[in-house]
Amino acid sequence: MRIMPLIIAAMAAGVCAGFVPEVTAAQVPEAAEYGSVTASSAVYAPNAAVDPPVGPKRNGSAKALSLDEIQRTAADVTGDGKPDMILLLGQKREAGSPYYEQLYVAVDDPPNKTYLLFRSDGGYTPQLALCDVTGDKVPEMLVSASTGGSGGTSNYYLYSAGGGKPVVLPTPKPLTITGSFQNGYKAKITVHETGKTYTIDLKDRKRIYEENGVYKKGKLVKPVDVSVNDYAELKPVDIDKDGVCELAGIQRITGVANADTIAYAHSVWKWSGSEWVLTSSQVVKAK
Incomplete structure (x- = not known):
């Protein structure tokens, strides 16, 4: 209108x-x-x-x-x-x-x-x-x-x-995430805010990675660092049901190309009065 x-x-x-x-x-x-x-x-x-x-x-x-x-x-x-x-x-x-x-x-x-x-x-x-x-x-x-x-x-x-x-x-800054492909069709991804490292199984992509020269019989042929996007989603959700909303964010993590989505990083943020505090985060394999 x-x-x-x-x-x-x-x-x-x-x-x-x-x-x-x-x-x-x-x-x-x-x-x-x-x-x-x-x-x-x-x-x-x-x-x-x-x-x-x-x-x-x-x-x-x-x-x-x-x-x-x-x-x-x-x-x-x-x-x-x-x-x-x-x-x-x-x-x-x-x-x-x-x-x-x-x-x-x-x-x-x-x-x-x-x-x-x-x-x-x-x-x-x-x-x-x-x-x-x-x-x-x-x-x-x-x-x-x-x-x-x-x-x-x-x-x-x-x-x-x-x-x-x-x-x-301000809105909460996206998580700082790094990671790389490893031997055995897997990726290790670290969330720097928590220091926690996640292992993502990539065996379901074995054929594609082999055909494109990323892996050969499970061994990594060339180094691949993951890429992490800014928020694909950031929405208010009252997770703990206290009447105050947290902000729940989702970031997409990719492998050999932008279309190669291998995982998503989820984060929950709560306002402390002066800044956003990370209350939880996890990295989950993309379906």
């Missing part, structure tokens, strides 16, 4: 539910920043117009963006006990393209007469998930967007609007 920008004056006049703030390219105030992600807030009064986020002008004028509404949901993400309207919006360079150049999360908080705006890099098939990951009893907002590459990875952005303040939180 194509959503044309509405001016902030319309919001101030009472058009709050389902608003789309008018923004300009690369012009969101960077009140909070983490990497390429920004967050900002503005206050609007019932009977007064508030200028939209603006910045450097091109050719003497600031060009307003036309944004697609990707997802819409209502939830209390500010912690005032009243539902807020959360919109996941995307900007495309070409209308028919599946790729979004920029992604925005807009939070309308009518009781406090504020709106919060988060901006991140784009991607394919963006999605928004809500869950309390910090333990403050207010859900955070996790945005995912596929990179579209052959690795099957996605980028993830985590936002908090608790107390009506826009905060960009």
Whole structure:
């Protein structure tokens, strides 16, 4: 659905539910920043117009963006006990393209007469998930967007609007993993965060590896180091049922080629108040 920008004056006049703030390219105030992600807030009064986020002008004028509404949901993400309207919006360079150049999360908080705006890099098939990951009893907002590459990875952005303040939180870094093929059609893979090494049986690939000169009668002909991708999946799951979500990640591990998926690394992360702590991890053979 194509959503044309509405001016902030319309919001101030009472058009709050389902608003789309008018923004300009690369012009969101960077009140909070983490990497390429920004967050900002503005206050609007019932009977007064508030200028939209603006910045450097091109050719003497600031060009307003036309944004697609990707997802819409209502939830209390500010912690005032009243539902807020959360919109996941995307900007495309070409209308028919599946790729979004920029992604925005807009939070309308009518009781406090504020709106919060988060901006991140784009991607394919963006999605928004809500869950309390910090333990403050207010859900955070996790945005995912596929990179579209052959690795099957996605980028993830985590936002908090608790107390009506826009905060960009880090996401857990992918596991650091190394490994290599061994004699006897197997691979040894080590997760450096835990120091644990896993042995992956590769006998089911014996014929292919023999035909391609990787093995000869079970003996490794040439060294093969495994490759590890970034997160293919990172999703909020309340694993221990305490009302606070952990983030569960999956990374793909490949052998002789990107298409040669030999295993998956699973990790579970819990927010400690200042950083993500790894609570469990394992490497499992790909089926």
